Amino acid sequence: MLIGVLALQGAFIEHQKMLGKCGIESVQVRKPEQLTDIAGLIIPGGESTTIGKLLNQFSLFEPLIDKAKNGMPIFGTCAGLIMLAKEIKNSNQPRLGLMDIVAERNAYGRQVDSFEADLEIECLGSQPLRAVFIRAPYIEEVNNGAEVLAVHNKKIVLARQGRFLAAAFHPELTEDTRLHDYFLNIVKSCC
Numbered sequence: 001m002l003i004g005v006l007a008l009q010g011a012f013i014e015h016q017k018m019l020g021k022c023g024i025e026s027v028q029v030r031k032p033e034q035l036t037d038i039a040g041l042i043i044p045g046g047e048s049t050t051i052g053k054l055l056n057q058f059s060l061f062e063p064l065i066d067k068a069k070n071g072m073p074i075f076g077t078c079a080g081l082i083m084l085a086k087e088i089k090n091s092n093q094p095r096l097g098l099m100d101i102v103a104e105r106n107a108y109g110r111q112v113d114s115f116e117a118d119l120e121i122e123c124l125g126s127q128p129l130r131a132v133f134i135r136a137p138y139i140e141e142v143n144n145g146a147e148v149l150a151v152h153n154k155k156i157v158l159a160r161q162g163r164f165l166a167a168a169f170h171p172e173l174t175e176d177t178r179l180h181d182y183f184l185n186i187v188k189s190c191c
């Protein structure tokens, strides 16, 4: 099973390392034809307006949406969450719009307001997950088929809609592979 990591900007190397720890082969995705061979895709954190611009420049926008609509699972972290959202508060920036969630960018303030927190995530077991939030968004609202998987200080920070998973934090920056494994199980169930 080959997993793609969108490698236009942001923390893609760290996701690849994490996938390696999970025993999974990965490829950096920069070209539409690279979407053919992958079973799932991770969209890393970074800067969502930049990622949106680069998706256009690299002619990846439409092929990616097509592939996702045809069944490819996607895991978006931080800026990747914003890319997955149908609605982004106070912004008309380009997005994939695959999840019925409303994202609020930079919701915790500026870069200096980055923080770590222990999250209770039922689907990962009883041990809390250490989460790193860097200029993070949160999910203001989930609609229709989207479900909330984790909340921090009353704000939604992890959500799933079928094969799409969105985290407001950076799961690739700790040693804990459980959330990547959770995504890989979604991919396996779609293969």
Ligand SMILES: NC(=O)CC[C@H](N)C(=O)O
Binding pocket: 044, 045, 046, 047, 048, 049, 077, 078, 079, 080, 082, 105, 106, 134, 135, 136, 137
């Ligand atoms: N760490 C991140 O991915 C930050 C996201 C960034 N603040 C944005 O709005 O796109």
